[in-house]
Amino acid sequence: MKKILCILTLVLASSFAMKAQDTTKVDIPYEGAVDSSLINKSVFSLLSSAAGGSAVIDQSDEVRSSFDRYMASRSGKKSYGYKILVYSSNSKEARGASSAIAGSLKSKYPHLNVYRSFKTPFFMVHIGDFRTKADAMKIIHDLQSNYRQAKVIKSPIGWYAF
Numbered sequence: 001m002k003k004i005l006c007i008l009t010l011v012l013a014s015s016f017a018m019k020a021q022d023t024t025k026v027d028i029p030y031e032g033a034v035d036s037s038l039i040n041k042s043v044f045s046l047l048s049s050a051a052g053g054s055a056v057i058d059q060s061d062e063v064r065s066s067f068d069r070y071m072a073s074r075s076g077k078k079s080y081g082y083k084i085l086v087y088s089s090n091s092k093e094a095r096g097a098s099s100a101i102a103g104s105l106k107s108k109y110p111h112l113n114v115y116r117s118f119k120t121p122f123f124m125v126h127i128g129d130f131r132t133k134a135d136a137m138k139i140i141h142d143l144q145s146n147y148r149q150a151k152v153i154k155s156p157i158g159w160y161a162f
Contacts, residue, residue, distance in 0.1 A: 090121040130152075
């Protein structure tokens, strides 16, 4: 009986101790992701070509040259992101069809990279270097009106997309 009373007392005491602890939530603000529309754009050129205004940057030339060297050193790096597979076929007409599709995509979406590739036995056309799947989904809805088989796939993309 004494053992049961001791155990019950310990359980009640520990539950009161847990309630005494501070359980306040702290909300940490989400800073958001980098805007994908800035991919492949230099901040320096954006500031100098701002529409309706101007910006003056007071900095040494070493900062600009250091930035350019950094960009050049990272040009071959790869990371994973998303691309849209627009076309994939191994038919006899696949070579010509993939070329035509790539050409039409380049004219319709000049700001996106279009890739035409061949992996035995398929000719494929991909578009974009998207950092997030959400960025790719913005474009795919427009593409699926003409290319029903278009789908978002995970793929290596250039490091600059981040």
